[in-house]
Amino acid sequence: xxxxxxxxxxxxxxxxxxxxxxxxxxxxxxxxxxxxxxxxxxxxxxxxxxxxxxxxxxxxxxxxxxxxxxxxxxxxxxxxxxxxxxxxxxxxxxxxxxxxxxxxxxxxxxxxxxxxxxxxxxxxxxxxxxxxxxxxxxxxxxxxxxxxxxxxxxxxxxxxxxxxxxxxxxxxxxxxxxxxxxxxxxxxxxxxxxxxxxx
Amino acid sequence: xxxxxxxxxxxxxxxxxxxxxxxxxxxxxxxxxxxxxxxxxxxxxxxxxxxxxxxxxxxxxxxxxxxxxxxxxxxxxxxxxxxxxxxxxxxxxxxxxxxxxxxxxxxxxxxxxxxxxxxxxxxxxxxxxxxxxxxxxxxxxxxxxxxxxxxxxxxxxxxxxxxxxxxxxxxxxxxxxxxxxxxxxxxxxxxxxxxxxxx
Numbered sequence: 001x002x003x004x005x006x007x008x009x010x011x012x013x014x015x016x017x018x019x020x021x022x023x024x025x026x027x028x029x030x031x032x033x034x035x036x037x038x039x040x041x042x043x044x045x046x047x048x049x050x051x052x053x054x055x056x057x058x059x060x061x062x063x064x065x066x067x068x069x070x071x072x073x074x075x076x077x078x079x080x081x082x083x084x085x086x087x088x089x090x091x092x093x094x095x096x097x098x099x100x101x102x103x104x105x106x107x108x109x110x111x112x113x114x115x116x117x118x119x120x121x122x123x124x125x126x127x128x129x130x131x132x133x134x135x136x137x138x139x140x141x142x143x144x145x146x147x148x149x150x151x152x153x154x155x156x157x158x159x160x161x162x163x164x165x166x167x168x169x170x171x172x173x174x175x176x177x178x179x180x181x182x183x184x185x186x187x188x189x190x191x192x193x194x195x196x197x198x199x
Numbered sequence: 200x201x202x203x204x205x206x207x208x209x210x211x212x213x214x215x216x217x218x219x220x221x222x223x224x225x226x227x228x229x230x231x232x233x234x235x236x237x238x239x240x241x242x243x244x245x246x247x248x249x250x251x252x253x254x255x256x257x258x259x260x261x262x263x264x265x266x267x268x269x270x271x272x273x274x275x276x277x278x279x280x281x282x283x284x285x286x287x288x289x290x291x292x293x294x295x296x297x298x299x300x301x302x303x304x305x306x307x308x309x310x311x312x313x314x315x316x317x318x319x320x321x322x323x324x325x326x327x328x329x330x331x332x333x334x335x336x337x338x339x340x341x342x343x344x345x346x347x348x349x350x351x352x353x354x355x356x357x358x359x360x361x362x363x364x365x366x367x368x369x370x371x372x373x374x375x376x377x378x379x380x381x382x383x384x385x386x387x388x389x390x391x392x393x394x395x396x397x398x
Contacts, residue, residue, distance in 0.1 A: 021313045023222065102312060110309040113301060113372045114220045124372060158369065158381040159388075162361030165368075170357065173312045173323060182357045193388060 008046045010036060015057045020099040023111050024054050024119070051118065058122045061104050065126075069093050070133055079144035080191065082137045087160060087187050091180065094168045102172050105130070106165055131157040138194070147194040159190050207245045209235060211259045214252055219298040222310050223253050223318070250317065257321045260303050264325075268292050269332055278343035279390065282336045286359060286386050290379065293367045301371050304329070305364055330356040337393070346393040358389050 014036055015027050029050055033043045047053040069092075073085035094103045105126060112120040135153035142151045163186045170179035213235055214226050228249055232242045246252040268291075272284035293302045304325060311319040334352035341350045362385045369378035 023224070023310065025222070025225070100313070107309040109368055109372055110306040111222065113368075114299070127368065127372060152384075154377075155381055155384055158365050159362065159385045161368065162363075162365035162385065163358065164361075165364040166357050166361035169308055169312075169326065169360065169364075173308055173326060178353075182354055185351075185354055186358045186361065189392060 004046070007038070007042075011038075011043060011046055011053070012056045012060045015053055016060050016104070017099055019054075019057055020102065020104045020107070023107060024057060025111060027054065027057070029053070054119055055122060058108070058119065058126065061108075062126050062129075064097065064099075065093065065105070065130075068097060073137070078137075079141045079146040080195075083134075083141050083191075086134055086137055087164070087183075090164045091167055091183055094164065094171060103164075103168055106168055131161065134160050142194075145196055148196050151194045156190065156194060160187070163187055163190070203245070206237070206241075210237075210242060210245055210252070211255045214256045215259050215263075215303070216298050218253075218256055219301060219303045219306070222306060223256060224310060226253065226256070228252070253318055254321060257307070257318065257325065260307075261325050261328075263296065263298075264292065264304070264329075267296060272336070277336075278340045278345040279394075282333075282340050282390075285333055285336055286363070286382075289363045290366055290382055293363065293370060302363075302367055305367055330360065333359050341393075341395075344395055347395050350393045355389065355393060359386070362386055362389070 011032065015032055018027050018032065018035075027050070029040060029043055029047075032038075032053075033040045036043075047056065069086065069089040073082050073089055076082045076085045090103075094106075095101060097103070105123075108123045109127060112123045131154070134157040138147060138151060138153040138156045141147040142149055142153070163183055166186075167179050167183040170176040170182060176182075210231065214231055217226050217231065217234075226249070228239060228242055228246075231237075231252075232239045235242075246255065268285065268288040272281055272288055275281045275284045289302075293305075294300060296302070304322075307322045308326060311322045330353070333356040337346060337350060337352040337355045340346040341348055341352070362382055365385075366378050366382040369375040369381060375381075
């Protein structure tokens with residue numbers, strides 16, 4: 001915490017962790033300052049407003065999601081293995097992403113779908129980007145001959161997101177031990193519906 | 200607003216509407232009192248605590264969901280028609296339930312999955328009840344011979360909830376005109392996977 005950059009990072013990390021449990025609107029500069037043993041003016045030296053901090057938190061969450069979910073999947077071979085890795089990594093992220101259990105993006109969707117403004121815009125961007133990443137991996141899997149040529153990649157992404165969200169509800173809200181099995185069963189059915197027939 | 204019961208109902212209705220947009224934790228007794236032109240002590244005469252009001256709000260939301268989603272579906276014939284009606288009514292509820300757009304339960308899941316206590320317990324109850332209602336309709340559809348005898352009703356409910364949640368994200372967050380078509384396509388595939396084969 002000696003350099004400005006370190007302090008800034010600590011603030012964002014702490015705010016992200018707080019937002020994961022109480023929501024991004026629930027992040028209070030006062031609480032953060034006291035948790036980090038900073039003065040409120042010390043905190044304001046890094047973020048001129050609560051909104052600036054909230055934007056930094058969403059950006060940090062996107063970076064972590066990219067590192068933990070997207071990039072390891074992109075390292076897999078194109079086609080079904082990559083699509084499967086995206087799904088597995090998303091489930092792991094919901095189970096434990098170093099911020100406590102639960103996917104912060106699912107919480108952000110519910111928190112901001114009703115609140116127009118720059119935060120909502122970032123949430124929309126992040127969720128669209130995620131669906132586009134899934135759809136692109138599906139399109140590549142069709143090109144590789146793993147999935148049927150007429151696979152509707154956006155439809156696949158729509159259902160993928162649904163299964164992941166239902167998993168989070170079962171896992172985190174119900175603490176249901178069968179959540180992962182259910183998610184896999186649903187995903188296997190989704191995959192089976194688009195797999196190319198091999199004669 | 201002349202009688203106590205009316206005032207109480209008005210408070211709960213207003214709080215439910217507020218919670219639908221800002222979350223149930225965001226419901227402030229001060230804001231509510233001023234919206235309803237009541238004194239804070241007048242409001243406290245009906246609810247001794249914020250938590251008591253929040254519980255009343257969840258109960259009110261459950262009643263409305265029962266009226267608009269569950270009961271009209273139970274009026275349909277047992278079997279696939281009832282299962283389809285549950286799904287259609289859930290989509291309509293997410294589109295417009297008289298509280299503004301969006302399903303308050305999906306927001307409550309995200310808001311309370313991390314907050315142990317009586318509110319979380321009620322959210323768990325309401326979501327379990329909803330999955331049980333779906334699963335029961337599916338089991339009846341299997342008994343009626345519409346769905347295969349070995350249909351996994353809980354798995355069906357898991358995927359049903361996922362499609363409905365993804366619909367809400369597409370409809371409310373992205374304002375995507377194709378959301379309903381996507382939800383129907385996914386649901387049709389889910390139905391096709393469990394329908395009994397007719398020879």
